[in-house]
Amino acid sequence: MSRVLVSTLLLTVLLSPYANAGRIPPMTMTPLISPGYEAEDKDERGMWQLFNRLEEDIANSNLVVRDPELTAYVGGVMQQLLGEMAADFRVYIVRNPDFNASMAPNGMMIVHTGLLARIKNEAQLAAVLGHEAGHYFRRHSVQRWRSMKTRTAIMSVIALGGAAASGGSGNSNWYDLANAINSGILLSIFKYSRSHEQEADAYGLRLLAEAEYAPHQAAAVWGQLISERMASAEARNKRYRDRSRSAMSTHPPTESRMTDLRLSANDLDEMMLGGSGGRAGVRTWRAGIASVGSSLLEEQVRLNDSGASIHLINSLADGGWTSDLYYYLGEAYSLRGDEGDSELAAQAYADAVQFAEPIPEAYRAYGYAQIKAGYTEDGHQALARYLELRPDAPDAAMTRFTIGQ
Ligand SMILES: [Zn+2]
Structure with a gap:
């Protein structure tokens, strides 16, 4: 290979923000905490307290879907995915048409109804839950919390929300208000870095395969979302643009994320499922959300x-x-x-x-x-x-x- 070509390739690798990030092998993802974990040092306890307060508001929110059948179903999938560790999580289904889910350091997980609306089978739900659980097990929030900048941002968002609620109509809490005004400020509380997202993807895949769910369904979720967004843009006569490709984004771009998920799913299928592909669970999903x-x-x-x-x-x-x-x-x-x-x-x-x-x-x-x-x-x-x-x-x-x- 000529020197010019080598240096061109090297330059491409260095300039591309993702090419050098590398794919994380799912089997290297192990939990950094054990069952029943409680915040240890002063720093982390402070962070938990804040999220416990936030959770109280969310638990009492008008936006939480309190459907006993759905709750039991999602709880059952968590159990299959996490076993005894499932007891450390509380999953809240929140009315919000956006495709999103969030994980807090204290075990509070939020899943939007807009995400459920886009899921086709139980393995896809398990993929999302497993990804979020990955953030928890890898203690990503603590790493974020150690950065003063992040901490100040989270505190100010929560304070802002609190102020909005106390000046508001009284019968709705700040979480409801923040959702009504701009759910973007809420998302910033739960934002993770690109490398954390990669870890969570790898972790989620491992959990998926261990529970014998179809690991390829993780990439399928993204594929569905991309084609829906393309259809939406086309209907509005706009060209589809992968907005997550911007430098501001903390999520890996969906295309490269999908590629990583697919390659890792192939490995896991071969290693753990004997190439059977695992179960998707279309009927159990449909019954679960009926x-x-x-x-x-x-x-x-x-x-x-x-x-x-x-x-x-x-x-x-x-x-x-x-x-x-x-x-x-x-x-x-x-x-x-x-x-x-x-x-x-x-x-x-x-x-x-x-x-x-x-x-x-x-x-x-x-x-x-x-x-x-x-x-x-x-x-x-x-x-x-x-x-x-x-x-x-x-x-x-x-x-x-x-x-x-
Ligand atoms: Zn994530």
Whole structure:
């Protein structure tokens, strides 16, 4: 190799912020703390106290989803993934349509509903939970806390939130307010460095494979997110840009992150699963989130990002169409309102009511679409069925009026 070429390559490696970062072999990731760990030195205790206070607010937040079936399901996945160590974690599902999850040093984990809405199987949920647990086991927060700059930033964010709450309406706590104003300030509390993200990815993969979940599902989560964002950008006539590639980002760029996850998943599959690929758990996932599934779709569709919503729904339907998926597809078309969309919506509603136990709202949407198309009798029948299933619906009186009851 010529000297010019070698130095060009070397320069490329040095200038590229990621090429020299290297992939972390998952099996080198071991916990830095043991079960039942409590903060040790004064520094760390101070940090825990702060996060305990934050957790109190979060636990009492109006945004926390308190669904016993979902809670039990997520707890069960944590148990399979972490065994006895699962007892050191509290997982809060928070209503927020963004794709995100956070890990605090005291064992508080936050998972957004927007993340659950984008997951297709249990292995993908386990991948996210395992990644977050990785931050905890590797004590990434403590390392951040040792830096005075970071500490000051976290304290000021929390103080700011506290001030906002005490000046606010009183019945919501600062966490709710901060979420309503700008969830970005909250995210800054839980931000980790790029190398910490790489460690957490590697750790999560190891946990995934040890629990015999499909390790390739970790990269699949990112792949899904990228194609959804591309669909969203395309619908808005914009070119997709991987924003995480900016120098400001603390997350490794999704493309290189996916490549690392894939390569490590190959290794783990061969080493630990005999090349079987592990289990994805599509049915257990669908059963596990059945109690909240439609509210996850509702939240997404109401964002009125039709490109993302339509893409997401079609992608979720890879695992089989359901009444909910058809109904919300119809809602996404209705909200978009382009030429031909009301016909597409009407078709989706018609598909939604074909199921044995359709989502009740599908009867309402189908009924109105039929009336609009001139099939009054059929439309009235559907609306009557909607009223039977939802006699206390907010629009029940209006619906009764429409059908002349
Ligand atoms: Zn992370």
